[in-house]
Amino acid sequence: MRALMLQGTGSNVGKSMLVAGLCRAARRRGLSVAPFKPQNMSNNAAVTSDGGEIGRAQALQARACGLAPHTDMNPVLLKPETDVGSQVVVQGRRVATVKARDYAALKPRLMESVLDSFGRLKARHDLVIVEGAGSPAEVNLRKGDIANMGFAQAADVPVVLIGDIDRGGVIAQIVGTQAVMDAADAARVAGFAINKFRGDPRLFDDGYALIAERTGWRGYGVLPWFAEAWRLPAEDALDIAASPHRGAVHVVCLRLSRIANFDDLDPLSQEPGLRVTMLEPGQPIPADADLVIIPGSKSTRGDLAFLRAQGWDIDLAAHHRRGGRILGLCGGYQMLGRMVADPEGIEGAAGETPGLGLLDIETVMGGDKSLREVAAHHAGLDRPLRGYEIHIGRSEGPDRARPFATVDGTPEGAVSRDGRVVGSYLHGMFADDGFRAAWLAQLGATASDLRYDDGVEAALDALADHLEAHLDVEGLLAAAR
Numbered sequence: 001m002r003a004l005m006l007q008g009t010g011s012n013v014g015k016s017m018l019v020a021g022l023c024r025a026a027r028r029r030g031l032s033v034a035p036f037k038p039q040n041m042s043n044n045a046a047v048t049s050d051g052g053e054i055g056r057a058q059a060l061q062a063r064a065c066g067l068a069p070h071t072d073m074n075p076v077l078l079k080p081e082t083d084v085g086s087q088v089v090v091q092g093r094r095v096a097t098v099k100a101r102d103y104a105a106l107k108p109r110l111m112e113s114v115l116d117s118f119g120r121l122k123a124r125h126d127l128v129i130v131e132g133a134g135s136p137a138e139v140n141l142r143k144g145d146i147a148n149m150g151f152a153q154a155a156d157v158p159v160v161l162i163g164d165i166d167r168g169g170v171i172a173q174i175v176g177t178q179a180v181m182d183a184a185d186a187a188r189v190a191g192f193a194i195n196k197f198r199g200d201p202r203l204f205d206d207g208y209a210l211i212a213e214r215t216g217w218r219g220y221g222v223l224p225w226f227a228e229a230w231r232l233p234a235e236d237a238l239d240i241a242a243s244p245h246r247g248a249v250h251v252v253c254l255r256l257s258r259i260a261n262f263d264d265l266d267p268l269s270q271e272p273g274l275r276v277t278m279l280e281p282g283q284p285i286p287a288d289a290d291l292v293i294i295p296g297s298k299s300t301r302g303d304l305a306f307l308r309a310q311g312w313d314i315d316l317a318a319h320h321r322r323g324g325r326i327l328g329l330c331g332g333y334q335m336l337g338r339m340v341a342d343p344e345g346i347e348g349a350a351g352e353t354p355g356l357g358l359l360d361i362e363t364v365m366g367g368d369k370s371l372r373e374v375a376a377h378h379a380g381l382d383r384p385l386r387g388y389e390i391h392i393g394r395s396e397g398p399d400r401a402r403p404f405a406t407v408d409g410t411p412e413g414a415v416s417r418d419g420r421v422v423g424s425y426l427h428g429m430f431a432d433d434g435f436r437a438a439w440l441a442q443l444g445a446t447a448s449d450l451r452y453d454d455g456v457e458a459a460l461d462a463l464a465d466h467l468e469a470h471l472d473v474e475g476l477l478a479a480a481r
Helices: 015-028 056-065 100-124 149-155 170-180 183-187 201-215 227-231 262-269 300-309 312-321 331-335 433-442 452-470 473-479
Strands: 002-008 033-036 039-041 045-047 053-055 076-080 085-090 093-099 127-131 159-164 189-197 218-224 249-254 274-279 291-294 325-329 339-342 351-354 362-364 370-377 385-391 394-396 405-407 410-412 421-424
Touching (some): 002 015, 002 149, 002 473, 015 033, 015 473, 033 100, 045 056, 045 370, 053 056, 085 100, 093 100, 100 149, 159 170, 170 201, 201 218, 227 452, 249 262, 291 312, 291 331, 300 312, 433 452
Parallel strands (some): 002 159, 033 127, 325 421
Antiparallel strands (some): 085 093, 370 385
């Protein structure tokens, strides 16, 4: 049972995508392969087959392996709720909310769960490909580390360091990382690779040789920019760019400060009949918007205040008066109501916050977190609509008499009297090609032949082909032990 870990010279160097591509390449060689990330920080989570939650990047990597997502693939998930505090999810379950300065004291106790999950994955598979977090160059965090070299040393896993040439200074990134690491950690690095090169990679031959000479590490290649990356689900909200299409129907999504579970946007951004805009803070909602989406949030009341600070509450009221449509998903659904109450202080200070008043419902935070995959029945489909729920809170009120769908015979979501404001706790609905087509037809969008899931599979295969063409994939897999 072998393992290999990809660490980066910094955040967002492309580790998640490279792990997904390497997983698909290993799977195509007939290996039973699984992804693993000891610690992730993300509010974009996926519900797992064992009823927990992990980072959505690990869910995509699991897909590349042909596996259902499992909590062992990401045993520690940090979900930021404020600028200084995060919810801590261990093996799929929330265990605490801590401030950043207190998390360091908690980390050593989490290593047992990390190694426990890793051991189970290794026992079940031929190969485990591990993704680090941040950078091993953050040596001020080395004590008690569970995300990078601390894990690699404890689990005896070799490391390949990934540099990002697109952001510049890649020679200093890699050579400098080695310079600040202690000798034992540096000795665990089997080699390096360069990611996100634009242009002719041969132009970097001298730089590549210099890195190998200075570090003594083996080079595994220079990977050009992967042009099909936009077809893969985004890990970070900042990775959601404007739609490449300029369709006649304009969909606007508000980029909230604690935006969560925004994978609902991925299928929409690929629809040729749509123009999708991720609206930045401070920008007004465009007057030509046909649909405004209020996405999920890790802090509903906090993001209600943020939304109002941008003036989006006034813009939403004007958009509705003009006949525009509004869709609130999860936390966005809760914001659409008359009131959001958090008597136990689950998401912050206890209290109540007036909602936008566009749906006649009220939400009370409390109870167990709903984490489940569901099959919903929607009037627009003659078969179940598959999705998932991941939320705390219960919403009730007169508009619930007009549900968005039903789940196990129970009304789900709410629709306003005029039918133009919809709220739902159901994520993943737009990945269903039939539902997406029916919903967009209401907006006047031209039907397309987009098969979203097929497109993701094709993009994963293209990513594996890309790695095979430019990196020493055989050498990388051979480095695992």
